Amino acid sequence: MMIQRVVRDLVTTKRVWGLQARKLRVVEDAKGNLDVAVDPVGAKVGDFVITIGYSAARIATGNPAVTTDLTIGGIIDDWSEDRWR
Amino acid sequence: MKIFQVEGTLVATARISQLENRRLLVVRERGGGRQVAVDPVGCKEGDWVIAVGSSAAKDAAGHKDYPSDLTIVGIIDYWDDTQPKAASPTVRATT
Numbered sequence: 054m055m056i057q058r059v060v061r062d063l064v065t066t067k068r069v070w071g072l073q074a075r076k077l078r079v080v081e082d083a084k085g086n087l088d089v090a091v092d093p094v095g096a097k098v099g100d101f102v103i104t105i106g107y108s109a110a111r112i113a114t115g116n117p118a119v120t121t122d123l124t125i126g127g128i129i130d131d132w133s134e135d136r137w138r
Numbered sequence: 139m140k141i142f143q144v145e146g147t148l149v150a151t152a153r154i155s156q157l158e159n160r161r162l163l164v165v166r167e168r169g170g171g172r173q174v175a176v177d178p179v180g181c182k183e184g185d186w187v188i189a190v191g192s193s194a195a196k197d198a199a200g201h202k203d204y205p206s207d208l209t210i211v212g213i214i215d216y217w218d219d220t221q222p223k224a225a226s227p228t229v230r231a232t233t
Contacts (some may be wrong), residue, residue, distance in 0.1 A: 065188060065212030069178055071198050072211050077188070079141070087168065089139035089188045108193040120211055122192035123139055 054103045054126060056137065057082050059096045063089055071120035078125065080104060083137050090123040101132040139188045139211065142167055144181045148174055156205050163210070165189065168219065175208040186217035 057080040065077065076092045080102065088104075091114050096102050105113045105126045113124040142165035150162060161177040165187065175189050176199045187210045189195075195209040196202050 063188070064215040066215055067179055068212030069198050069210075071194070077139075077212075087141055089141060106192070110192070111194060118197075120190055120194040120198035120209075121139065122190045122194050 054105050055082060056129065056132065057088065057090075057102055057104050058137075059098050059100045059102060059125075060087065061098055069120065071118065073116075073119060075114065075119060075121070080123075080125070088123055090125050091119065091121040092125045094125050094128060096125055096128050101129040101137070103127050103129060139190050140167055141214070141217070142173070142175070142187050142189055142210075144183055144185045144187060145172065146183050154205070156203070158200075158204075160199065160204075165208075165210075173208055175210050176204075176206045177210045179210050179213060181210060181213055186214040186219075188212050188214060 060079045060081050063077040063079050078092045080088050080090050090104050103126045105124050110121050110124040111117045145164040145166050148162040148164050163175050163177045165175045166172050189208050189210045195206045196204050198209040198211050199206040
C-alpha cells in the first residue's frame with residue numbers, strides 16, 4: 054500500500070463495462086507522479102489516502118469483477134506535507 | 139490506473155492468435171515513453187484516456203485469459219494537462 058494525495062476528481066462517461074459506475078480520483082505520490090484510483094471511501098481533494106495496488110485493488114473495491122489496478126483503501130487522519138516528501 | 143494520450147492506431151497483421159483481432163493503440167504517458175494498449179472502448183487520436191495494468195488488464199480486454207498488460211478502460215471527458223499541478227493545495231518547490 055502507498056500513501057498518496059487526491060488531486061482532483063475524474064469524469065469518464067465512455068468507459069468499459071468492467072469499471073461499472075465507480076468513482077474515480079486522480080492521486081499523486083510524493084514525487085508528483087499522477088495515477089488514477091477507484092474511490093469506494095469518498096475522499097476529497099487534498100486528502101492523504103492509502104492506496105492498494107495490483108490484483109488486491111480489485112478485492113478492495115468490494116467486488117473482484119471491477120477492473121482496476123489501484124483502489125483507495127482509507128483516508129489518513131493525520132499526515133502532513135513534511136512527513137511525506 | 140495511469141493517464142495516457144492516444145498517439146495513433148497500431149497495425150500488426152501477423153500476431154499470436156490469443157491477441158484476436160482487437161484494436162491496438164500507441165499511447166504516451168504524461169512526460170513518459172510510448173506503450174501499446176488494447177482498446178475495447180473506441181478512442182480517437184489525441185484522446186486522453188485511463189488504462190489499467192495488472193490482472194485487471196486481462197479482464198477489461200474481454201476475458202481473463204487475454205494476454206494484455208495494458209488495457210484502456212475509459213476516455214477522460216475533460217483533461218487540461220496544465221491543471222493537475224495548479225490544483226495542488228500547496229505550492230511545490232521546483233526541482
